Amino acid sequence: MASRTLAQAITLALDNALGRSDDIIVLGEDVGRTGGVFRITDGLRAKHGAHRVVDTPLAESGIVGTALGLAVAGMRPVVELQFMGFSYPAFDQIISHVARMRHRTRHRFTVPMVIRIPYGGGIGAAEHHSESTETIYAHIPGLKVVVPSRPADAAGMLRAAIEDPDPVIFLEPIRMYRSVKEEVPDDSPPARLDTSTVERLGSDITLVSWGAMMKETREAAEKLAASGVSAEVVDLRCLAPMNVDTLAASVRKTGRAVVIHEAPRSAGLGAEVIASLQEHCAYDLEAPVARVTGWDTVIPLKMAEHHYLPSTERIVTTAERVLAS
Amino acid sequence: MTATKFALPDLGEGLVEATVIHWHVPVGGTVGMDETLVEVETAKAVTEIPSPVAGTVLQHGAGEGEVMSVGELLALIGDSADEVADAPPAAADPAAAAPIVGSLVETQEELAPIQAAAAPVARRPAALPPVRKLAKELGIDLTAVRGSGRAGRITRQDVEAHAQSNGSRASAPATAADERVPMSVLRRTIAANVARSWAEIPQVTAFDEVDATRLLAVRKTLRETRGANVSIDALLVAAVIPALKALPVFNASLDGDDLVFHHRHDVGVAVDTPDGVIVAVIHDAGTKSMLELAAEIARLSEAARARTLQRSEITGQTFTVTNIGAAGGNGFGTPLVPYGTVGILSAGRAKEQPVARAGQVAIAPVMPLSFSYDHRIADGALGRRFLALLVDTLTEPALLLA
């Protein structure tokens, strides 16, 4: 057990997985020699060999399509796509084949594959490096889409994703890579990939978010506490297939909720969350559920990024409005 | 001339530290602008760092082989006689060094542990939003309404029937000409707390007055000898402690059929803010000196007005003191006992009044006291004794030394 960042926890989980089974193969652009653009796979090639941590040609569709062949043949590929904005060339492979091979073949051929995608804004990167389009992937039947917001959970979730018999899109919140830490076991047991977590108990209002926005959500709960409001914080974690049981139980208790995500508002995953809450606990709602989201614009570059990403203040203000209604 | 402090830059792509590999320019050597100064190794690469200015290297921030954190002094460059200035700001812009990946936040926040799930909470009354709205307008608490709908849901008819059975509307209905303003969160919180205290605690209030001549003299002495501005609140808190020790039932709380006696004296002090009253808590007030109490109250008051109090600073008081002197009037009131405690003391402003002293009428500052307490727990005689102890102490502050 040691205190580790999110990035370190993910590296550790990959290292452990490679050590556990020869079927695991890590592949992607620059993952070998240089350890990936975020250095998540740093040192793994030296330790486990160039045939297990593979630098591929620069072609996302090629990586995912080839990995599908590996998976059908019984390997366990763990793909890294460098940024969510560069995942779209692989989209056809993901939606047309990865997500549906099991269904198409009635379990005869399966795709136990993990696609790791660093995502989200807030690091002042170049265009296409700050996307948060998890909704696109969450909308595809046959995929599991998960996103950790804590180092210990990340290690357990990645292990579970790698051991999962089905394809998992594993989103990694870039701006949390090195900004949060907690105790992470040297070898984490697999975490569940079909539940959400109540991270902080409260009674007045439920704040639900996932990934990088959990930081501002946690801060907002703290600020609300200072003015006497007891906010419950739920980390959705598993975006698809969505299981809202935990969240609905929380909202039944508090009667109020705010959904926070950095993706654009319209048709964002918040809409799905709110629709589910409406189905599960409309009779318990004291006020309409509100959203704090990115705007329906392209996420701006560094100088204006903070105008786009939901701030702690926006969450607090929205929560107060919901509490007042 | 001023010497330049060159801090180890964030070399981008998410780095926190670097190891000094080799100094290209020794201390005392000269370096040109953009000439290689030092070679460092980061988690990603070995990199040569060029000097941001020309001059003599006056100091190395670390020796070869040593590890430095981003932001620490890497080198001091200038003439030996120079004053020290900061490096040009451009060198500190992490984005400049990270054109592709962007700059990752490196200040690591230790996450709070996940809280364990609480015991199941009783389900809220089930009702659709329009029904809730109607109930609010009629001033009806839905927990008191029996639902006739599917799975016990409360319908519009249930609410209307409940309103009629209660005889009349709880409040005047709003008309188009009226202005409807939602209460602030703080106001709503106060409203809920006060309503709960009023509804659940059968409370009584005892009144008395204190000749504050000696108290004000002590305050003056402290100001003149220690330069300390000791507030009335601090004096009240200090005076309350011995009374609570003598009659610990007033530092207790009622839990079901049990009384829980608290060993610590966590005294809440009401702070008036523009949004409403916030009770800030001085934990373990019994262990603090007068000056410490004064300083703590000053800090908490400021934080309360800035709304930056921590959660621990607004919860868990075992007794409450409120100084309503600033509000004027005759200074008496009936403060409501905060839910979960047994007593609350309210003090008004000391005003000059005639008092009987050794058979003579004298003019002295007189402070009105109002003490409310939970009558379930304390009988009238006990309440009177508590107030009498307070009056004694405040009349002769020297008793605090006893």
Place this chain on the structure above:
Amino acid sequence: MAERPLQFLNPDGQLIEKSPVDLDRAVALYRDMVLARVYDKKGVALQKQGRLATYAPFEGQEAAQVASAATLEQGDWMVPSYREPAAMWMHGYPMELLIATRRGTELGGSPPDDVRVLPVSIPVGSHMLHAVGLAWAERLRGTDRVAITYFGDGATSEGDFHEAMNFAGVLNAGCIFFCQNNGWAISLPREEQTAAETIAHKAVGYGMPGVLVDGNDALAVYEATRTAVERARSGAGPTLIEAQTYRMGPHSTADDPGRYRSPDATEEWRTRDPVERLRRYLADQGSWTPEWQAELEQDGSALVEQAVVTAETLPTFRPEEMFDGMFAELPPGIAAQRAEAGAI
């Protein structure tokens, strides 16, 4: 790279080079090609009878499919597109499952465990990468199994064709890219698909051999594929084969070729028919009689009929089955939908 396609039999069925296969092999190939033609005719008929949802005919491409698939061994992988039923059953894929797929059930995509043939892939060009991964996995596992993938001339314009060829070259994957250039991608002629002189030429860019072969000459197809399979099996890497053939029928039963091509070209290609060509050769060798032909057609017809009956008696679809195929273990949210669908 050959300027002229590899050819052993000319359109008249005369041997112009020494045959690369013995007579028994040629007879076996012929038998399977006749079965392929019977199957194809049956497919068109079934669709017109409303017993198949849609069907993609392959008349004219029997040699390309049968003779290439005949070079594989059990354990080799096949990654087809959607116009290769003959290649698929040649490699063990049950015929009734192919018909089942066309009838509209996912049961058709689930061959027995020992059949290493992926189900038909509809998005043009996207499946070739899977063959690269399969071949690579076998190499990582230390076996000598290879993977063959089939696609048409249209697929070579897709980006994934490039990525698959490139990955195969870089990874030295034991992969055979078998292009059935049948002249048409629905309505677009080969000349407008690429400015390259041949599709085989494209192999140069990926560091692998490109082989041009007369796709209507079963002997040439067999020889070219056998060489490529051998190369892959030995660890020497991938090969691109362009088999020049012709789609005699429409793109699918929903297509009308009269809108975009003249019957003249089709009639010209009929003179190069692969089945007739091999028949003449066997007749010249004294290995064909009209009686045997009748017997082949009768047996083939019975085989296909049986497959159709089996396909038509597969269990009917229950709504819950939609959900059961999605994940190894049904996630809670989807389990609720399954119950909902079952209740409707």
